[in-house]
Amino acid sequence: MKMRACLVILKNQREILLIRRKKGENEYWVFPGGGVEAGETATEAAVREAQEELSLDISPGPVLFELTNLGRKEIYFLVKKYSGTIALGSGPERKRQNQTNMYEFHWIAQEAVQDINLKPSVAVLKLLQCELSKWR
Structure with a gap:
């Protein structure tokens, strides 16, 4: 089964960095992350994807939750330690970015995730079920 590191x-124990996607007429939100490549651990993929998508250096913390989505295992890492300025990195997203395929970064209040079109939707429920102690 393919894997994805999310x-x-x-930030400030209250806000989560999400990517607002606009593809043609579709608009939705996603967690940063991407596929785990051959010979790579999920943690290594998380570090690489943060650099490629966000231009951030991160220290992944504990796994908050895992789920299966579209036939692949998604592993969600809590990240509280990061450095750099958030900007579209050197990954494939930069090449795909145009007027009809956009990537925008936003900090969203934790309690507001249930009010946006966050994909996969099952991640919203999992996120809200996380123990608050893991967030501090």
Whole structure:
């Protein structure tokens, strides 16, 4: 089964960094992250994806939750330690970015995730079920 490393990047114990995607007429939100490549651990993929998508250096924390989505295992890492300035990195997203395929970074209040079109939707429920102690 293919795997994907997802990042739950937390700021001030209250806000989560999400990517607002606009593809044609579709608009939705996603967690930063991407596929685990051959010979790579999920943790290594999380670090690489943070650099490629966000231009951030991160220290992944504990796994908050895992789920299966579209036939692949998604591993969600809590990230509280990061450095750099958030900007579209050197990954494939930069090449795909245009007027009809956009990537925008936003800090969203933890309690507001249930009010946006966050994909996969099952991640919203999992996120809200996380123990608050893991967020501090």
